[in-house]
Amino acid sequence: MIYLKLIFTTLFWAGSFIAAHVAVGTLPPMVAAWLRFLIAAFLLLVLMYKKEGLPKLNTRQVVTVFGLALTGILAYNYFFFKGLSLIPASRAALLVALNPILTVVTESLIFRRVLAPSRLVGVVLSLIGTIWVVSQGDINFITHMHGGMGELIILGACLAWVAYTLVSKLAMSGLTPLTSTALSSSLGFLMITPFALEAGLMQHLPALQAKDWYLAAYLAIPGTVIAFSWYAEGIREIGAQRTIIFTNLVPVFGVLLSVLLLNEHLSGATLFGGLMTIVGVFLTNRPQKVT
Template sequence: MSPSRIIYFKLIGSVVFWGGTWIAGKILAGDMSPYSAAFLRFLSATFFMFILVCRSTGKPPKCSKVEILPLMFLAVSGVFLYNIMFFKGLQTISAGRASLIIAAMPTVIAIGSAIIFKEKFTLSKVIGFLLALAGVCTVIGNGNPFTLLTQGVSFGDLCIIGCVLSWTAYSLAGKPVMKKTSPLNAVFWSCLFGTGMLAIPAFSNNLIAEVKVMSLLDLGSILYLSFLGTTLAFSWYCDAIGKIGPSKTGIFINLVPITAILLGVIFLGESVGMPLIIGGILTISGVWLTNRS
């Protein structure tokens, strides 16, 4: 197999693995508390990330004193808050629905970048933002965005919206951090710090008791999330960025919610109605338009 085909194979693999995280997360959300699930996921992910960093750099990861506070913020936003809301949201809404709400994230990040880093926000980005917003509202409103004004938003949907906001904060804060350290090193330390933060609520919410009754399916879901969905997918994605550039690589992210929906239908028996299809088309079109440059 040629090197270029290997890169695209890895990209497709990353997309499938990330789509599968919603399935594994849905399984865990039904069997244990969000705190236990998030803690076990990142306890394992930290171990795998440590091995990955050592293999990539030939030495253990290091963290200077000036990097501690920025990396702690990444841990709070991208690991602690994101994953608690991730598992809480999946307790009440479908994996496909949640993945489509999350699909609007690149558009929200683009808006944040325009505000904070003064990046150019063109007309196409404005239209893309409005399309993505309409798509998310269509998904949440089950086909009628205006029902949000009368019926409000469910707790599960609010949690996934919280995921979008917390990951946006992680991404924006990560931009200056990545100028001082490598992405792999930053992810390792944010995983390590985040695991420490998750330990307190996890042990306070019967972690030991939940581990004792954990099924093989739960264990497999945790290993999937930590190794395939975090360590391997991230490393393959970073490899692709280095080989073919961020623009070509980023296009594949739009396939993640589609993969999640298909896997949800296959493994969880979730249904796909017209509101989900229309909302998905609007959201993904908006994300593509926002980030096409």
């Protein structure tokens, strides 16, 4: 069941790329992010209160929740939206595909864990498949890339998500996925607010249209409430390494959704790269033999 949840999580996040792209067409990025977490934080707090009640946190848990909010809510959204304003979405997707490898390497170094050969092959194969989808099989897309401020900012988003994933691993000690997601989203919402105010939040609020609220609702409910909670469940049940590899499905689903919703062409490169990514995810999540 957790694998199905993680697949749907990446599908929801892929849809979020399209929703966010439309949203920032009329709203500043941090204002759109503020609306997303305004709805998400409220719903998560209500769910947490009804299902689990108000938690009593110790000092370590307070620090962990603060870390989750700082890395996965504030830092990731700030770097991600800022980077997308400077470079094409396809190039950003290629850089975000580094998340699994960065997480695997970082976790292995911090927790001194040896990565099984089959799992390492799965990580690399999944990365290649993602690159193939994003570049549409054109190696020149990769070799002609030139680094700049936009790439550095998106790399900041990658590092922020890696940090969020590893902190989530620590949060699973004593906190449920729902509680950790609700508290971090609420605190992250408060952290985003000053940036949204600076971007003209008070001027944009009276002019919000129904479309803006619909997009914010999608970003908040399936894109945050459900997806973040299931992502946290994945980290608790199968570990950070095996969970984050699923994020390589996001660009694949993003292309497929573009075909379905935006009538874009489905190419052979998309099918081939998507298949490689799926095989890589499968290899990464194969049970390891205990020797």
